[in-house]
Amino acid sequence: MALNGMVGISNSSRYTHLAIRKAPAVLILIFLLLPGVFSHAAPGNHPSKTAPSTMPSTNVILFIGDGMDEHQITMARNYLYGADGAFAMEQMPVRSSVQVHTLREDNPNQFRYVADSANTASTLATGLLTSKGRISTSAVKNINQETILEAAQKKSYRTGLVSTASLTDATPAAFATHTSHRNCRTTKNMSVINRSVGKTQQCALDLKSHGGSGSIAEQLATANIEVLLGGGMTPFNQPVENHDKGQPHILDMALNQGYLLINQAEELSITGYTSKLLGLFANKHLPVEWRGEKNQLAEKITTDNKGNAVFPTPFSCTTNPHHQGIPTLAQMTEQAIQLLSHNNQQGFFLMVEGASIDKQAHRRNPCGQIGELRAFDQAVAIGRQFAQQQPNTLIIVTADHGQAGQIVPLPESYQAASKAVHMAQYPAGHYAVLKTLSGELMAVNYATNSSPQGKWEMHTGTNVPAYMEGPGLDGVPALIDQRDINQLMRRHLKLH
């Protein structure tokens, strides 16, 4: 049983350490190669890659599983490890529950009870509450709020952002940029009126020419962040706001700031120390690791001509061929930790996002969601390895908001119930039956939006978990909120 070691099962044996796949090795730019320092390829196989620096340092690694509430975790754990399994994050010593706050833009004294990734990442980043869609700006007044990353930079900590999304997506953006809305990614569309929000959240307000901070991509390119790894080549390839003044693309701004740019998985492993690394491994978000057999998603239950429910065929998860040549989140995390900790006496702040747990739940893709949660947890395991060697490292793993997926009874339960009450009973929404790795069946249902197309599933309003490891965690209450996570991190980095 767990108290006597059940949850102490080593997670390492559960992980498939992916070797770097063969892929074109052409680098966009010449980069530094220091093979004596960084000569290893696959994450986890080479503990020397996370060997302790000779200097003591104070570090924070914040892992954000987008949409990763307790229910989504249980679903992925059941699929991967069975009823008695455990993720690496679940073996961390402190577990709390986190309230998620969203102010109303039209009345910031009141709350909404369902959040988005922009306002919640902003709260994690700044310690302050705001309204949906905002990127580290205040509700209504659109005032920039200092992020923990910015505060850490002022104290000479190195900083990094790693995500499976485009780096201009809401979660990474909220740690280093400030806009009225998450859509203000590049200058291109910033003058277009955003009809889905009021006049206080128009990107035009954020144009530099209007006294704003500029687009998210431009702000990221000039934020002096040592490590930026994720997707988003397309927004970085957009023109800058003042593109007639000799800086035609945001990417050029980044290069002018001294970034080494890479876009291939292999480059991660062979890139030696560089003071600034920008890795953009896809045009938009990174392709996900897993998908359903024959690309199966959850689907509507149909009825036969007698009115009886016809449930979808059970299926397994399989690797997604489009992920070929894309670095895993664990690989990006390991490289980020390497660069941030290399000869660094002060320490670092690193945010790592598993973005597509949420994006795949939106699409009713249980296998996509499970594969991304697995990838996220493998990245957490890398962080935990580092913390074992650098004990003044605080690791916090949390989610930004809830998602739609629910584990529900198998078809046979509905059929039995149907017999008993003489009528058709089956789940509303979109339904899938998964053949888990241990050979059992698990049914999942998504039902927050009946639309067959469009935005699909919606976020949900549940509290989310926080798993923590490191110094200074005695007495963390059972119930905290996202501002508290910011405070714990600031306290650890002595930013007050």
Next chain:
Amino acid sequence: MALNGMVGISNSSRYTHLAIRKAPAVLILIFLLLPGVFSHAAPGNHPSKTAPSTMPSTNVILFIGDGMDEHQITMARNYLYGADGAFAMEQMPVRSSVQVHTLREDNPNQFRYVADSANTASTLATGLLTSKGRISTSAVKNINQETILEAAQKKSYRTGLVSTASLTDATPAAFATHTSHRNCRTTKNMSVINRSVGKTQQCALDLKSHGGSGSIAEQLATANIEVLLGGGMTPFNQPVENHDKGQPHILDMALNQGYLLINQAEELSITGYTSKLLGLFANKHLPVEWRGEKNQLAEKITTDNKGNAVFPTPFSCTTNPHHQGIPTLAQMTEQAIQLLSHNNQQGFFLMVEGASIDKQAHRRNPCGQIGELRAFDQAVAIGRQFAQQQPNTLIIVTADHGQAGQIVPLPESYQAASKAVHMAQYPAGHYAVLKTLSGELMAVNYATNSSPQGKWEMHTGTNVPAYMEGPGLDGVPALIDQRDINQLMRRHLKLH
């Protein structure tokens, strides 16, 4: 913020201490009246009622919120206390996440991923896994498994079971009785074939005449439990198996065992010390405390003649007049603690169930569910008051399995999305918009079963929370399972 006192807000000010309502005061039987010892009426108002005994004692109080997963807790907390609120249970120092296990009756080497209250209460009670529907018997073989209550009795601990359900319902039953199926409540139907399960779960197997332990009600009546408080007059009024041998009703068996029987709320407060108390306050389950204005439940979203979604009208929760004259769970808990702790040097084991959080979620009744969660937490607060005075008390608050309710975006979010993608988008399932006590709106959705009638919503498979307080909790992992909760309780009572 929470770390500096936010969640330390005293919960006592949030609770309405209900005075005993006027109701017929006729007692079924003459009972002992010791006004000098027990002269107080309302729970919580009279701390002297939970004054420490002069003797040290070792106690366990297990609170089970049926169907009370993290999402249902967030929903109730938002409604009652707003975005920054906290339940009494959430202010307990240790918070873990609990895996829920269900074996397959047809293949007990495999798991199902959605449980019922019978098998999960059995695991909490016995520390062993079993299959759906079973009451502390093993899967397939139907062997009785010793419960913590039975083990505690052998060591001279007093014991008690308190529930808002019929006492013959699965959760209380699992702590003191053993049957192949939760339906084996009385002898009456035990020979009828139960078509919804296989031949290994037929109540006929449990008839005394077939070598079994007899019906749940008969077993409860003879289990020597000091305090039994809840609903279920009807099953106790059924004939015993050998009813031609001079014991026509199960209630008579109980009286022969020395029980004082009460059935009115006032009797709780005026009943003095009695060595055995049986309180049956309703024929079946106790009526719930709250319901929706005009009895509103969640309902299907309709469409107007243009195909646009028409969302249900927002509503508030209100008291349920049928709860008039019924004791609250807090009142029953307080009386149970009084009787169990009175002049008791050894200590006690008490299980308190908030049964109708689940039952109201099944019925898509958000107000019923929220009111019962509130009542449950008020009972937890009573337990915590006692533990402050008797520090060798272990309190564990947990749930047995997940339920269907989800907090989803408000209609305006769907309408905005609809405009954007030019098609109707709205939640599948049954939907309600609640006017919370702080004046905000919160939307909830139930979508695990599309049937408008019958069993309605289904359980879900999420992990559930555990909140703990008391000695011996250092190092409780972030992830445990229901067997571990049994082990923690047994260890505290030194039952190994």
